[in-house]
Amino acid sequence: MHRPSRPEAEFAAELDAVRPDLSEPYAAALPGARAAVLSRLWRALAHEPLPWVEGREEGRDGLRVRLADGRRLEGPSADPYATTAYAAEVRLDGRPYDRPERLMTDLGVRHGPAFAAELAGSAASLALSRAGRRVQERPAETGWEWEQRVVDGHPYHPNCRSRPGFSVAEQLAYGPEHGQPVELRSAAVDDCLVTGAWPDFLRDGGRVLIPVHPWQADHVLDTPSHKGPTAHPLMSLRTLALPDGPHVKTALSARLTSSVRDISVYSITTSEAVSAFMASVAARTDGLLDVTRTLGAATAGSPDLAAVVREAPETYARGGERVVPVAALATTELPRSARWFARFTRLALTACLRLLDLGVALEAHGQNLLVVLSPAGDPVRLVYRDLADIRVSPARLARHGIPAPQLSGRIVTDDETALRRKLFGSLVGGSLGATAGSAAVLREALADAVRDLPRTPDLVALLEEPLPTKALTLMRLSPETPGDLWARLPNPVSEEGAEGRSF
Incomplete structure (x- = not known):
């Protein structure tokens, strides 16, 4: 029951090679990371409109979930707003599971094996994040320092720390929770769509310099790139704070949580108009809300090679x-x-x-x-x-x-x-x-x-009405369905909406 999953074992082996000082903290963090991911998965099993779930019954001893094939899941009551790792174990027809990937595998549902692999990677990455987090000796003074304190990722997504395609060394180098500055690359582009005022420091004569995340340069792009500015990674991983203030959002053709984090040509094309429009509408909130303006956006005609430069929130x-x-x-x-x-x-x-x-x-x-x-x-x-x-x-x-x-x-x-x-x-x-x-x-x-x-x-x-929320697990189990899928959570205020319904 406690044999490491393949990602856990691979992480451990690579840690022994690149950061042996983290091997013991990583092993110690694994049980808590598994429970955190399993709790997020249990939330989905309790509340999302999964087609192979037939019914749910809340009792004094927890929640029972009836599957369409007659099997039964049992676990703790699932508060949809809880953020603690409250489900250290879930039972399927009486058999206990403390590993989210093994539970998903044995459920035997469509697209389950691929999702199970992501869950295993999420738990291993989360253990690495917890093992490598820095001890905070003083209050955060900058915006990027606040962001780098977010260790566990998405509070409700089972893929809260899934970073497929990233080695342990790359996670330690680029993950914001590990606190390392990232040296961006720079790709010089002749034929480039630019909207807004592209910064002078990202130009080389008549050529536009598009900031490129080093992982993207190493794994995706064929375009030559050179040394770019050093910046601090923010919680989205592909967005970084430049030393002189602005933030740069880079394309990252990797699936983090639910989505591949590239930047569409549509986003670049509309960025200037959307930014100007939102600044004018935000002014109607009587000073309650400001919107960080997009300073410039550029694309070489591909979602894999694009970037957005915007104001820092501290502005x-x-x-x-x-x-x-x-x-x-x-x-x-x-x-x-x-x-x-x-x-x-x-x-x-x-x-x-x-x-x-x-x-x-x-x-x-x-x-x-x-x-x-x-x-x-x-x-x-x-x-x-x-x-x-x-x-x-x-x-x-x-x-x-x-x-x-x-x-x-x-x-x-x-x-x-x-x-x-x-x-x-x-x-x-x-x-x-x-x-x-x-x-x-x-x-x-x-x-x-x-x-x-x-x-x-x-x-x-x-x-x-019941509260709509993205059905994050259903979306990962429905790769053939584009766009968002939704669940209805019990309304925290209304008795009428307290039961929740699927839609």
Whole structure:
């Protein structure tokens, strides 16, 4: 039952060669990493609309999941907002499993073996991240230092640390949690699409210099590249903070969690218009939310060779303030009382629901959404970054007399369900849920926060309907289905929505 999986054994062997000082901490971290990944998988088995799950029954001793083939899964009650590793073991027809990949393999479902391999890699990578994390001897002073304190990755995705194609040495060199500066490469391109004001330091005469992640240069590109600027990796791994302030988002043709992290030509083409539009709409939040502007974007006509340069979130800090990604809040030494969390929840809902009413749905998960803290540590404003996956509603904009941007494609939709899914799933099911860490804490904060909010149709939907969230495991088990798939979580506030339904 405790024999290492293949990725675990391979990681151990490579560690012995490249970082023997981490071999013992890595081995010690494995049981906790397996439990963390298994807990995320159990959350999916408990709440996602998996086609081979026939029913679920909650009892005093935990949760039972009935499979379509007659078998039964048993495990602890699955709070959909919990972030602790609460499922160290799950039983399938009475047989105990403490390895997520072995459970997935024995479930025998379509596409299960490939997903099982990713789960094994996720647990091994998570153990490596925990083993290699630096001891924090002082409070973070820069934005990238806050980001590098996020060790466990996505709070709810079983592939929270899956980095297929990355060796142990590469993870230690490029993973933000390991704290090493990364020397970017630079590819000189003659025929290049550029939008916005591409920085002078990324030009060589008439040629554009596209920043390239070193992993991309080594494993994907045939294009020659040369030494580029040294930067600090942020929690997305492929986005880095340059020494003089701006952030650069590089293309990384590797599957991290659910998606391959390249940069589409569509994103480059629309980046300038989206950035200018969002700056104007954010100004209507009465100072509650700022958006980091895209300074420039460039592509050589391929999603594998492209980059975006944007403002650093700290641009919007004033004297003594700190700008902290929401995903990093749980890792900080900052005091976060129930009163603090209620205030933060009220701030986030006020700003994001106002934007939704105007016609913009943010993907406000803990990586994209940042909170500005006063010198005393109180949440005072928000900053949002990475505009590639927002949704814009021309019909809602028109109701407020706001000219719609000249955009087409996936970013534009008037579908009410799509707009609410985008915001509610990322903000409440993501940022707020993960910061709360439990349904009970989230319920209390939401109940307090919504008392003084305008009772718009969006707020009514948020309070009275099951909460939409991405069905992350179903998506990985449905590679033939493009786009997002969804689940409905029990609504933390509404009794009517408490049972949750699949859709």
